[in-house]
Amino acid sequence: MKCYRCGATLTQHDFCTACKCDVRQYKLIIEASNRKYNEGLEKAQIRDLTGAVTALKQSLKLNKEHVDARNLLGLIYFEMGEVVSALGEWIISKNLQPNKNIASDYISRLQNNQSRLDTYNQAIHKYNTALDLCHQGSDDLAIIQLKKIVSLNPNHIKSNLLLALLYMEQEHWDKAYPILKRVTHIDHGNTQAQRYLREITRMTKQKSNKAKPKTKDSVVRYERDNEIIIQPAEVIEPNTGKGTLLGFVIGFLLGMAIIFFLIMPGRLQDVRSELEENIRIANENREAQSATIASLESRLADLTEERDAIVAQYGDIYGEDSNAEAVNALLSAVATYLADAKDIAGVQPHMDICVKNEAFFEKNTNSILGLYDSMKALTSPSLAQYHYDLGYAAYEAREYDTAVSELELAVMYYSENADSLFYLASSYQAEKKLDKAKEVYGIVIERFPNTTRASQAKRALDSMQ
Amino acid sequence: MIQFEEELKKFYKSPEVGDIEDVIYNQDMTDATDLLFKIMQQDNNGTTNRR
Numbered sequence: 001m002k003c004y005r006c007g008a009t010l011t012q013h014d015f016c017t018a019c020k021c022d023v024r025q026y027k028l029i030i031e032a033s034n035r036k037y038n039e040g041l042e043k044a045q046i047r048d049l050t051g052a053v054t055a056l057k058q059s060l061k062l063n064k065e066h067v068d069a070r071n072l073l074g075l076i077y078f079e080m081g082e083v084v085s086a087l088g089e090w091i092i093s094k095n096l097q098p099n100k101n102i103a104s105d106y107i108s109r110l111q112n113n114q115s116r117l118d119t120y121n122q123a124i125h126k127y128n129t130a131l132d133l134c135h136q137g138s139d140d141l142a143i144i145q146l147k148k149i150v151s152l153n154p155n156h157i158k159s160n161l162l163l164a165l166l167y168m169e170q171e172h173w174d175k176a177y178p179i180l181k182r183v184t185h186i187d188h189g190n191t192q193a194q195r196y197l198r199e200i201t202r203m204t205k206q207k208s209n210k211a212k213p214k215t216k217d218s219v220v221r222y223e224r225d226n227e228i229i230i231q232p233a234e235v236i237e238p239n240t241g242k243g244t245l246l247g248f249v250i251g252f253l254l255g256m257a258i259i260f261f262l263i264m265p266g267r268l269q270d271v272r273s274e275l276e277e278n279i280r281i282a283n284e285n286r287e288a289q290s291a292t293i294a295s296l297e298s299r300l301a302d303l304t305e306e307r308d309a310i311v312a313q314y315g316d317i318y319g320e321d322s323n324a325e326a327v328n329a330l331l332s333a334v335a336t337y338l339a340d341a342k343d344i345a346g347v348q349p350h351m352d353i354c355v356k357n358e359a360f361f362e363k364n365t366n367s368i369l370g371l372y373d374s375m376k377a378l379t380s381p382s383l384a385q386y387h388y389d390l391g392y393a394a395y396e397a398r399e400y401d402t403a404v405s406e407l408e409l410a411v412m413y414y415s416e417n418a419d420s421l422f423y424l425a426s427s428y429q430a431e432k433k434l435d436k437a438k439e440v441y442g443i444v445i446e447r448f449p450n451t452t453r454a455s456q457a458k459r460a461l462d463s464m465q
Numbered sequence: 466m467i468q469f470e471e472e473l474k475k476f477y478k479s480p481e482v483g484d485i486e487d488v489i490y491n492q493d494m495t496d497a498t499d500l501l502f503k504i505m506q507q508d509n510n511g512t513t514n515r516r
Binding site for chain 2: 030032033061062064065083084085087091092117124125127131135158162169195196199233290349438
């Protein structure tokens with residue numbers, strides 16, 4: 001605390017130790033101002049903004065140079081939506097104490113955000129307009145304006161209170177109530193809002209009492225087992241026994257009916273649709289497979305025809321498989337003979353293949369046939385003897401079918417052997433192949449006349465006739 | 466019972482940004498200390514006059 005005359009710091013004495021002036025009343029005033037400031041601060045901390053404003057104004061009335069009280073008052077005005085009043089207090093505060101004053105920060109924040117300041121100003125202007133409309137009797141227009149204000153600056157307490165008042169005038173208690181609750185949330189100590197809330201509560205209570213008249217017969221009293229039972233009259237006690245059973249049966253039948261008539265048809269339809277879909281898909285697959293099979297069969301026919309054509313074409317050049325086998329046999333025989341000329345047993349099977357194959361002599365070239373002739377010339381006497389020996393042994397052993405096959409080969413290799421022909425004919429005869437026997441007997445008689453074999457053949461012919 | 470007209474009289478206009486000069490100039494800046502100084506001054510003058 002400074003002396004008001006000389007500015008010296010005051011002590012606990014009632015006079016200034018510097019200029020000796022009386023400061024007792026001055027100190028009392030300053031102390032009272034400080035007390036009011038503290039009171040205002042406490043109220044502001046618990047959001048009793050109305051009470052805080054009153055206390056701070058008193059503090060400033062005692063000491064206008066109380067910068068803290070003025071700054072706090074500006075802050076509270078700002079919270080209540082009175083932006084211009086707040087600015088005024090901060091500007092005055094800054095003039096009283098230009099340096100180290102938080103009011104400078106508050107002012108610069110507002111001035112830097114010009115759009116926000118315009119919004120606040122717009123809200124205040126609309127409020128003033130709405131107030132004029134109320135005085136003129138245009139309550140509905142005023143309500144519209146006030147709704148816009150509440151959206152621009154929800155903290156503007158005067159707008160909220162005026163809007164609540166207008167709703168209460170129109171008996172829209174449900175609309176006024178939340179607005180007033182919002183005001184009390186911002187300012188707990190707002191007596192106007194609390195009065196309005198009390199009025200709403202009273203009016204709504206009256207209305208609910210009128211709507212629900214009490215009746216005398218609303219409860220039923222009776223005794224059971226030394227107890228007094230009190231229950232509302234409309235309560236129906238649950239039944240037991242037959243009633244329950246009947247209810248159960250009815251409920252069951254009703255449920256079954258619902259399932260059978262409502263749920264089952266739908267399910268059946270779903271299942272039917274699913275089956276039809278599966279059948280359709282199966283049919284499509286089957287048709288696709290049939291088409292594939294037909295295509296493959298056609299392709300197979302084409303390939304078979306092509307193969308036959310190729311076989312026919314190249315068969316003319318290289319011969320059939322049997323002919324090719326005979327040619328290979330001939331070449332093998334030649335190779336065996338060239339390796340060992342006395343290996344008749346090695347040559348014999350190859351030459352037998354050639355001599356038995358009729359196509360070999362028809363389809364082969366002259367070169368092949370010439371080679372065959374050469375081989376036959378070289379080996380036929382030996383091969384004829386080889387087969388005659390085997391055939392005669394088989395004839396003697398009465399193995400006539402083997403005798404026939406061996407003796408036929410012997411005759412193929414060398415047809416001028418009377419013994420081979422005679423025993424071949426005899427083997428035919430033994431196998432009851434009489435025509436062939438007669439033929440061969442005839443050849444023996446013709447080719448070898450006046451011989452023993454011819455005479456034997458003639459007698460055999462006579463015996464068959 | 467709340468009377469609408471009576472309640473409406475309690476509402477007054479808020480100052481807008483353009484009115485801020487008026488708000489500041491119209492502030493009554495007289496406080497208790499000013500009154501005290503005035504009284505002390507009057508006392509001093511009275512003492513001087515009595516002399």
